[in-house]
Amino acid sequence: MIVTQHLLTEIKAIITQAKEKAIRAVDHERVLMYWHIGKRIFEEEQQGKDRADYGEYLIKYLAEQLQPEFGNGFSRRQLAFFRQFYRAFPIVNTLCSQLGWSHYKLLMRIDNQHKKDFFIAETIKNNWTVRQLERQIHSQLYERLLLSNDKESVLAAARGEQQPVDAKTIIKDPLVLEFLGLKREAAYYEKDLEGAIISNLQDFLLELGNGFAFIARQKRIHLEGDDFFVDLVCYNRLLQCFVLFEIKTGKLTHQDLGQLQMYVHYFDRMEKQAHENPTIGVLLCAEKNNAVVKFTLPENNKHIVASKYQLYMPTEEQLIAAMEKEMERF
Incomplete structure (x- = not known):
């Protein structure tokens, strides 16, 4: 039988x-x-x-x-x-x-050829449905990636010609979490945001990008009588490493970065296998201070990043302003 x-x-x-x-x-x-x-x-x-x-x-x-x-x-x-x-x-x-007529109807609305090529490559590689492609276009995925990467690198990664090399190449800033359905005006606790993410896990992993898998929430770390809890633990198969998320609904502080750094060190020493790459830590915060990040972390830091989250889609004007601000740093 x-x-x-x-x-x-x-x-x-x-x-x-x-x-x-x-x-x-x-x-x-x-x-x-x-x-x-x-x-x-x-x-x-x-x-x-x-x-x-x-x-x-x-x-x-x-x-x-x-x-x-x-x-x-x-x-x-x-x-x-x-x-x-x-x-x-x-x-x-x-x-x-691999693309259907409904995919092409969405892609026809894109005038920029580089942007169009990017979404074609990403849709094929990730097997995006029409709904998923539409959300990624509307959330300005291409523009957000360009804030931290050059155009050639973004296209090369989408086509599989280049593998991401550090945290900044895979973590978007900002992350757009409009699918959580939380009101932007409302005051809420970190556990509320974490719970909403778990309830919408598929959309959250899609927003994170390529190769992410969910491992655990509130992962317990016991250190000589003291307990600590990592909010979210994911794994990225492209980078072959753990990715830890700490959620802060307020403004980022240097203490937050220090705590996350401790979690990263723990995973590197206690959880990581010999064939795996160093752990990445992501501080997901409502507000961030780039200067605090810069002077809290080592100059050669490649494994801890701070990413602002938004509960609504960014406008084109917001992205242009963000790109102009980024350009002022160079």
């Missing part, structure tokens, strides 16, 4: 995988069909470019002929999308089978 049950499980897995592959294959063929339609519309428009209204006339005519036979997927709006799709991705070989 055990053998029979095992066989049934394997066959179910084969069926599920085959169905998923078939769905992806059909969706990719649909993407290619839309691209070729957009290409032909664009080419035909160029032939009638002496007429200012020819493009609108052409799409209206095609929609009137195609929609009754093939349905709403060939409306004027959709045909305009196909034309825009071809113009955004003019080379058919750049289209990826």
